[in-house]
Amino acid sequence: MADLGLRLRGQTLQATGWRFKFDRAxxxxxxxxxxxxxRITSKVISISKPFTEAYGWSLMEDVMRHEIAHALDVDERMTTDHSETWRRWAVxxxxxxxxxxxxESVRLPARFVAVCPVxxxxxxxxxxxxxxxxxxAxxxxxxxxxxxxxxxLVLFESEAAPGKQLGLFAP
Ligand SMILES: [Zn+2]
Ligand SMILES: [Zn+2]
Structure with a gap:
């Protein structure tokens, strides 16, 4: 955040109020x-900790650069989206x-599974x-x-959920 900001516009992201945190998304x-x-306030870039743990930094580095491009876009025009201006910052x-x-190419397994007993x-x-x-249904x-x-529906932690073939709920 500091380095890209300095290099691309002569000011760190922190200098214009951005902070970083991990979240649980x-x-x-x-x-x-x-x-x-x-006046734009509470500027936060956050990255999912569960995704970082599951996929590692090689994937999350691109995500971080993606979000930094959004932040630079916001500082430039008070808004952001995935249009041409953002794409230029992204590059x-x-x-x-x-x-x-x-x-759906990058996702986390669900933690809970609900099964219909019938x-x-x-x-x-x-x-x-x-x-x-x-x-x-x-x-x-x-x-x-x-x-x-x-x-x-009967709720299970994902790892403990029975497969259909187990027939646990046979009527
Ligand atoms: Zn985006
Ligand atoms: Zn059902």
């Missing part, structure tokens, strides 16, 4: 956040402007769901679309 790799307004920062990390359909969650849920099929506790 499991559905996105990095983030450049700021409160917009006449100068050494980030790959074609990689937006919006596809149809064995599975849903994945990155965080423990707050409220119990029932299988939507079964409720639609057998209960006129109303919540029915017979189809209440």
């Amino acid at each position: 499991r559905t996105r790799l990095g983030c450049c956040s700021y409160s917009p307004g006449r 100068r920062c050494g980030a790959d402007p074609a990689r937006l990390y919006e596809d 149809c064995h359909d599975r849903a994945e969650f990155h965080r423990r769901p707050r409220r119990p849920a029932a299988c939507a 079964c409720c639609r099929r057998h209960s006129g679309g109303r919540y029915d506790k017979r189809f209440r």
Whole structure:
């Protein structure tokens, strides 16, 4: 952040108020956040710690350069997106402007799996769901679309979730 800022515009990112932190995000790799307004405040670049642990610095370095390009873009025009101005900053920062990390190519395994006891359909969650849920397909099929506790999903930690073939829920 200091080096690229100095080299590309003669001022570190820290000098214009940017700070860095790790976050716990499991559905996105990095983030450049700021409160917009006449004077932009709370400028933070954050990088996902779980993704860094899973993929290592070789991938996250490009993410970091991507976010630094956003920060430089914000300092230049008070906003940012993935348009031409950002792409120019990305190239100068050494980030790959074609990689937006919006596809499914880089992801973390879900930590929780919920299984329908009747149809064995599975849903994945990155965080423990707050409220119990029932299988939507079964409720639609057998209960006129109303919540029915017979189809209440059973929650497992991912590693402990049974495969369908185990037949643990055979009716
Ligand atoms: Zn971006
Ligand atoms: Zn079901």
